[in-house]
Amino acid sequence: MKILVPIKRVVDPYAKVKPLPDGTGIDTTGVKFDINPFDEIAVEEAVRMKERDASTEVIVVSIGSGDAEEQLRKALAIGADRAILIETSAELDSPGVAAELAALAIELQPDVILMGKQATDDDCNQAGQMLAAKLGWPQATFACKVEPCGNALHVTRETDTGDETLELPFPCLVTTDLRLNEPRYIALPGIIKARSKPLDRRPAAVNQAPRTRTTRYEAPAARPPGRKVASVDDLLVALKERGVL
Amino acid sequence: MSKLLLIAYDPADGLQGAGFAQKLGLPFDLLCLTGVAPTDVGAERALSAGLDEVPPADALASGLSGVAGGYTHLAAVSAMRSKDVLARLAGLLDAAMVTDVIAIESPSVFKRPIVAGSIIATVEVLATPVVLTVRPAAFGTPNLGGASVAESVALAGSGTAKRLSISARGGARPDLTQAKVVVSGGRPLKDAATFESVIGGLADALGGAAGATRAAVDSGIAPNELQVGQTGKIVAPELYIAAGVSGSTQHMAGIKDSKLIVAINKDPDAPIFDNADLGLVADLYDAIPEIRAKLGR
Ligand SMILES: Cc1cc2nc3c(=O)[nH]c(=O)nc-3n(C[C@H](O)[C@H](O)[C@H](O)COP(=O)(O)OP(=O)(O)OC[C@H]3O[C@@H](n4cnc5c(N)ncnc54)[C@H](O)[C@@H]3O)c2cc1C
Numbered sequence: 001m002k003i004l005v006p007i008k009r010v011v012d013p014y015a016k017v018k019p020l021p022d023g024t025g026i027d028t029t030g031v032k033f034d035i036n037p038f039d040e041i042a043v044e045e046a047v048r049m050k051e052r053d054a055s056t057e058v059i060v061v062s063i064g065s066g067d068a069e070e071q072l073r074k075a076l077a078i079g080a081d082r083a084i085l086i087e088t089s090a091e092l093d094s095p096g097v098a099a100e101l102a103a104l105a106i107e108l109q110p111d112v113i114l115m116g117k118q119a120t121d122d123d124c125n126q127a128g129q130m131l132a133a134k135l136g137w138p139q140a141t142f143a144c145k146v147e148p149c150g151n152a153l154h155v156t157r158e159t160d161t162g163d164e165t166l167e168l169p170f171p172c173l174v175t176t177d178l179r180l181n182e183p184r185y186i187a188l189p190g191i192i193k194a195r196s197k198p199l200d201r202r203p204a205a206v207n208q209a210p211r212t213r214t215t216r217y218e219a220p221a222a223r224p225p226g227r228k229v230a231s232v233d234d235l236l237v238a239l240k241e242r243g244v245l
Numbered sequence: 246m247s248k249l250l251l252i253a254y255d256p257a258d259g260l261q262g263a264g265f266a267q268k269l270g271l272p273f274d275l276l277c278l279t280g281v282a283p284t285d286v287g288a289e290r291a292l293s294a295g296l297d298e299v300p301p302a303d304a305l306a307s308g309l310s311g312v313a314g315g316y317t318h319l320a321a322v323s324a325m326r327s328k329d330v331l332a333r334l335a336g337l338l339d340a341a342m343v344t345d346v347i348a349i350e351s352p353s354v355f356k357r358p359i360v361a362g363s364i365i366a367t368v369e370v371l372a373t374p375v376v377l378t379v380r381p382a383a384f385g386t387p388n389l390g391g392a393s394v395a396e397s398v399a400l401a402g403s404g405t406a407k408r409l410s411i412s413a414r415g416g417a418r419p420d421l422t423q424a425k426v427v428v429s430g431g432r433p434l435k436d437a438a439t440f441e442s443v444i445g446g447l448a449d450a451l452g453g454a455a456g457a458t459r460a461a462v463d464s465g466i467a468p469n470e471l472q473v474g475q476t477g478k479i480v481a482p483e484l485y486i487a488a489g490v491s492g493s494t495q496h497m498a499g500i501k502d503s504k505l506i507v508a509i510n511k512d513p514d515a516p517i518f519d520n521a522d523l524g525l526v527a528d529l530y531d532a533i534p535e536i537r538a539k540l541g542r
Contacts, residue, residue, distance in 0.1 A: 016494065017363050026364060098336060122366075123359050123475065124344050126332040129302065133336025138303045138406035141329045144469070154409065158469045160325045160478075164411040166301055172406075178476060179463060209371075211341035216367035220358065220501070226522040228513075232535045235507070235525050244426075244484040244505055245451075245540070 001056045001148065003046040004110035006101055007039040007075055009068040010121040019217035026121075026217055035071045038116025040078070041176045044183040045146055046114050047079035053148070057081050059108065063092060063100050069199065076194035077186045083197065088204040093213075098130035099206040105135055110171060112153065117142055117175040128175040138168040142177040247352060249273035249318040251288070252309065254299065254326060255280045261423070262322045263287065263387035265379040269349055271318060276398065278305075284393040291393035294400050299326070301406040306333035308402025313338055316374055318352065323378040323479065324422070335376040342376045343368050345479075347383040361475040362498035382481030382502040414468055418445075418454045421471065426453025427482045427503070429473055432460040433489035433529065440466045444488065447533050450542035456480060458496050474499035488529040492517025509533070 011017055012032040020027045035043070043060060050056040060075040061084040062068040072083040086100055105113060113132075118125035132139035140155035144163065147154045156165045158177050168174070229235045239245045251266045251273055253259030259275050263286035266273045275288035278299055282291035292312075299305060309330070313319055319334065321327035323345050335342040348356035353370040355377070421427060428451065430444035440461065448455040457467035459474060473480055475495040481502035488509040490496060497520055500506060508521035511528045518524040525532060 011360065013361070013495075017360050019364050026360065094332075094342060095335070095339070118476065120475070121360055123361070124342075125328045126335065126342050126344060129306075129329065129332035130336030130342075132303070133306065133333045138301070138404060139329075139333065140406065141302070142325055158325065159411075159413075161413040161415050161470055162411075163469070165409040167407040167409050169405055177469075178459065179469060211370070211372035211375075212343060213369045213371055214366045215354075215369050217359075218365050218367075220362060220365050223501070223506075223520055223522075226506070226518070226520075226524060228518065228524040228526060232525070232527070232532055232539060235523060236536065236539055238523050239484070239505075239507070242505055 001049065001053065001112065002108070002110040003049065003056060003058050003112045003114055004105060004108060005039070005042050005046050005058060005060045005075065005080065006113070006115045007043065007060055007062050007071055008036040008116070008119045009033050009062060009064055009071045010036045010119055013037055013120040019219055023216045023218055033067070033070070035074055036116050036119045038118060038120070038176050038178070040183045041178070041180050042114040042116055043075045043078050043080060044181050045176060048181065049148065050079065059084065059110070061086065061101070061104060063088060063097055063204070065089065072199055073194050074186065076197045076199070077190040078184065079190070081197065083199040085199060085201045086204055087201055090204070090207070093210045094124050094126035094130055095211050096208045097127045098134055099208040100204055101127070101131050102134040103205040105131070112171065113173040115173070115175055117177055128173055132173040135171070135173070137171050137173050139173045139175070140166045140168055141175040143174045144177050144179045146174060146180065247271045247317040248315065249320060250313065250316040251275045252319060252321040252327070252331070253277050253282070256283050258322055259283055260286060260387065261381040262320065262379065264381055264384035265320065265346070267387050268384050269318070269352060271352055275393065276312065282395065284395050285389045285391060286387050286393070287391055288393040291395045292398045293395070294398055296400070300402070301404055301408055302330045302333050303404030303406050304402040305330050305400070306337055306402070307404060308400030309334050310337045311401055312398055313374070318375055318377065320377040320379055322381050327378050331376050331378055338374055338376070340374045340376045341370045341372040343370065344378050346377050346379040358498065361494045362501060363494060380479055380502070414470060418448060421454045421456055421473070421478050421480055424454035424480070424482050426451045426484045427456050427480050428453055428486045428488065429456035429458065429490055430461055430467070430488050431458040431490040432464065434461055434466045437466055443529070443533055447486070447537060450537050450540060451484070453482070453484070458490050487517055487521070488533060490517055491515050492520060
């Protein structure tokens with residue numbers, strides 16, 4: 001089985017970020033970057049599938065600046081076999097990302113594409129579904145369990161009201177949710193081994209015109225400061241005053 | 246001519262989305278996938294697809310692409326089900342897409358939260374059509390009246406994903422995203438039985454829904470569909486009570502639209518107190534039974 005895992009370099013999801021004072025972007029001074037946590041879960045799942053079936057190949061790909069090499073090396077340290085860095089200075093929107101990944105998928109012919117359900121920076125939740133549509137492949141978003149079953153995957157996915165299990169014939173696309181797995185701690189030997197794994201750099205192939213553009217970044221309206229109440233009695237009085245009880 | 250197709254899973258979902266449709270100010274049609282589309286929400290046409298069961302995303306998006314012609318805007322209320330299908334529809338239509346719209350600047354400029362709600366982005370749409378998912382709390386309830394032309398439509402879609410099983414757990418409580426009161430619990434709730442009796446018990450006493458943090462869901466204390474936050478449900482009740490919740494950015498991203506946020510936490514320095522309207526420093530295992538005793542419910 002061949003698995004392609006697209007990953008994105010994002011600002012540390014635990015960092016507090018602010019807009020730049022002039023509203024033209026996000027202030028990333030002093031903020032660390034990491035693999036989008038959902039993508040790290042996708043890499044972990046692909047590597048676990050490889051550990052169960054040694055014939056599996058795991059290829060990770062990232063689109064963006066050369067800095068994304070750091071995140072690709074981390075994915076290689078988790079256990080991916082090789083990496084591709086599609087270098088571009090353009091800020092791609094999700095349709096642009098889907099277009100680049102579709103071209104790559106047509107070239108590499110993976111059986112499965114595993115990727116995060118959303119990136120924790122733009123919170124779009126679009127690229128996987130758009131890519132599956134472009135390729136004409138079946139999809140399962142928000143996966144919490146993935147099981148190979150012959151030439152298909154059985155994917156249990158979280159829904160608004162519970163969960164459901166889908167059977168997807170190969171080739172297919174799965175987007176990961178938080179509870180699919182817990183990514184492993186990366187030990188030193190893995191990091192050292194990752195340095196010598198192949199990483200190909202190439203330019204963007206499609207360079208599709210953007211369909212949306214972000215024109216302003218601003219801080220959300222602050223909530224007026226609240227107050228502490230001293231006891232349950234005071235809380236109930238305050239709730240009654242506000243008419244919510 | 247610009248025109249919106251509002252896609253709803255059922256009539257209640259259509260009613261929720263109609264607030265946005267009316268504010269957008271374009272003529273619109275309402276398509277209900279299941280049930281009969283309401284004719285009094287201001288749509289020109291009330292279209293009913295009459296599905297018994299909504300198919301997996303590949304078949305549904307393919308069916309929707311067949312009726313999407315002629316619309317410049319296609320929208321649905323933000324939810325896991327709509328994000329699953331509408332982003333695929335956007336891919337099929339080669340469309341622009343804006344997720345989680347919270348404000349309309351013009352029919353081609355929208356605002357949406359990014360980075361777990363830390364930043365509000367203004368997004369300009371450069372292509373037609375545009376697919377939108379919208380947060381209904383930002384747009385209020387629609388004005389009712391008038392009479393749309395009722396029609397039935399057939400969605401002729403096909404796909405290769407096969408649904409093997411489905412489990413919907415919804416119980417007697419109101420839907421989290423529409424509830425007037427939400428009581429949420431976090432990691433200190435220990436186990437599913439404790440969560441159900443303490444958090445579920447207070448939710449029932451207040452006629453509300455129960456919610457949970459990711460930490461609570463991950464440790465099996467609460468089922469996944471109760472997760473509130475950046476990657477879970479977005480709630481907007483009159484009253485949100487968070488008990489044993491630290492107040493992470495990711496959790497707060499899902500509750501900002503609540504009218505009144507009450508935090509019960511035994512740590513006086515818990516970050517949730519920075520964003521709560523009313524804070525009670527207390528052990529939840531003392532405070533919640535006391536609240537219920539004093540309310541007599
Ligand atoms: C990509 C990503 C997405 C995420 N998405 C979400 C999301 O959608 N929703 C979400 O909730 N989280 C999300 N998280 C996780 C988030 O960062 C926090 O880890 C999580 O919200 C913490 O949950 P908690 O408040 O239950 O637990 P904790 O942070 O452990 O807080 C528990 C709190 O309970 C208090 N407490 C303990 N015992 C008692 C007691 N007896 N009485 C009263 N108070 C007590 C403690 O003082 C503490 O403040 C996400 C994280 C990532 C990385």
